[in-house]
Amino acid sequence: MAGEDVAELYRRHAPALHRRCASIVGNPDDARDLVQETFARYLAAKERGDAPFAVLYRIATNAAIDRLRRRKTRNEAELDAEAHAGEAGAAHRIDNAHDLAVLTKGLSEEELTVAVLHHLDGYTQDQIAASLDLSRRTVGKILVRFEEHVKKRAARNEFANG
Amino acid sequence: MADRKYTDLQLERSLAGELALDGATPADTARLDELRAENAAFLAQVDVDLEVRRIQQRRPPAKAAWWRWLFAGGGLLAAAAAIMLVVRPKSEDDLQIKGDGITFLIHTPSRTLASGDAVTAGEKIRFEIGAPKGFVAVYGVDGSGATTVYYPYGASAAAAYDPTTRVLPGAIALDATPGAEHFFAVYSTEPFAIDAAVMGGVPGVRTAEIVLAKK
Numbered sequence: 001m002a003g004e005d006v007a008e009l010y011r012r013h014a015p016a017l018h019r020r021c022a023s024i025v026g027n028p029d030d031a032r033d034l035v036q037e038t039f040a041r042y043l044a045a046k047e048r049g050d051a052p053f054a055v056l057y058r059i060a061t062n063a064a065i066d067r068l069r070r071r072k073t074r075n076e077a078e079l080d081a082e083a084h085a086g087e088a089g090a091a092h093r094i095d096n097a098h099d100l101a102v103l104t105k106g107l108s109e110e111e112l113t114v115a116v117l118h119h120l121d122g123y124t125q126d127q128i129a130a131s132l133d134l135s136r137r138t139v140g141k142i143l144v145r146f147e148e149h150v151k152k153r154a155a156r157n158e159f160a161n162g
Numbered sequence: 163m164a165d166r167k168y169t170d171l172q173l174e175r176s177l178a179g180e181l182a183l184d185g186a187t188p189a190d191t192a193r194l195d196e197l198r199a200e201n202a203a204f205l206a207q208v209d210v211d212l213e214v215r216r217i218q219q220r221r222p223p224a225k226a227a228w229w230r231w232l233f234a235g236g237g238l239l240a241a242a243a244a245i246m247l248v249v250r251p252k253s254e255d256d257l258q259i260k261g262d263g264i265t266f267l268i269h270t271p272s273r274t275l276a277s278g279d280a281v282t283a284g285e286k287i288r289f290e291i292g293a294p295k296g297f298v299a300v301y302g303v304d305g306s307g308a309t310t311v312y313y314p315y316g317a318s319a320a321a322a323y324d325p326t327t328r329v330l331p332g333a334i335a336l337d338a339t340p341g342a343e344h345f346f347a348v349y350s351t352e353p354f355a356i357d358a359a360v361m362g363g364v365p366g367v368r369t370a371e372i373v374l375a376k377k
Contacts (some may be wrong), residue, residue, distance in 0.1 A: 006214045015201035015209070016174040016214070024255060028339035029305050030375070036213060040220035051180045124168060131171035 009038060013053060017060040024064035024097050025115070034063045054132050058109045061116055068101035103150050114139055115146045165189040173197055179256055216303065218344070218362055220371065265292035265369035266347040269329075277373045283338040289330045289347065291323065293368070296351040298323040300330065301360060305341020305376065311356050312345070320354050336376060345372045 005021045014035050021031035038060040042052065100120055105111045117123040125143065166189045171195050175181040186270040212357050268275045289300050297320035300313040314321040348359045350367045358364045
């Protein structure tokens with residue numbers, strides 16, 4: 001992709017991606033850096049569609065969550081997050097991006113994006129489906145998988161603690 | 163969002179030209195105007211051309227098909243050399259940044275840093291590069307967008323590199339500019355101008371990158 005095309009792509013999408021990243025990492029400078037990383041990953045991808053917003057948004061969300069994971073020491077973050085996850089109805093009470101960063105480790109880009117929209121941003125399943133051009137059924141399945149993922153991590157934590 | 167028909171995400175897609183809004187409520191329109199103003203404010207504070215150059219620098223290099231080695235002159239020897247570079251076992255292997263056939267490490271006196279690690283102003287770092295005999299430079303782009311050549315410090319041309327001395331001479335103390343700083347190790351078999359390499363204008367150079375978060 002030529003430089004002027006990348007510039008046009010940047011002007012069109014960077015503001016929304018910056019807003020997304022800043023809402024997760026809480027720092028506009030880090031968010032700007034993550035926007036660069038997002039475009040670099042997008043441009044390196046083999047397949048790029050005519051409507052790149054959803055793909056860029058997924059990459060940006062993943063990059064921002066990944067940055068959070070690296071920022072906090074792993075043990076400290078896992079202890080915090082899995083302590084929450086061990087409680088009843090845990091997935092519905094995750095209101096902290098750091099916790100989410102740890103709990104979503106191992107999920108796909110799409111699963112992570114849906115989980116963040118639902119648990120961090122408060123989107124309903126219908127809203128996520130409409131926003132990302134997914135079916136309501138797909139969003140529901142992804143969130144079920146996420147909750148199972150959280151429970152497994154919680155169970156593993158309980159086992160490890162005897 | 164009681165009187166909204168569209169989510170923020172849908173409004174953002176609309177502003178990006180990917181979604182036509184049908185029957186937007188007054189609240190949707192008001193939020194759309196807010197987002198449009200935020201977008202304009204963001205674009206007013208960034209140099210888009212500079213951002214694009216950095217994005218291009220950060221793109222991973224395209225990987226050549228393995229079989230091309232077999233048909234190139236001296237291909238088997240070159241392939242063997244490349245495998246030696248990539249396979250070299252090391253306990254801190256997960257911290258090595260493997261660029262296009264080169265490795266790049268940043269050390270403090272007490273630890274080896276990985277991308278995403280936090281560092282503080284005044285902390286001293288040293289660079290280590292693994293590459294065949296050739297020419298290298300290390301430069302950084304800090305949170306303010308300033309570019310600094312760290313090795314050879316302040317120079318305009320890359321320094322000769324001998325693979326028997328992987329840790330580069332000299333240490334640098336990090337300044338107080340906050341935010342992410344990108345460190346790039348650049349290597350070529352031929353001498354090159356660092357400015358041209360920063361702009362991505364030197365064919366055949368190999369680059370590896372580490373991003374540190376400066377507090």
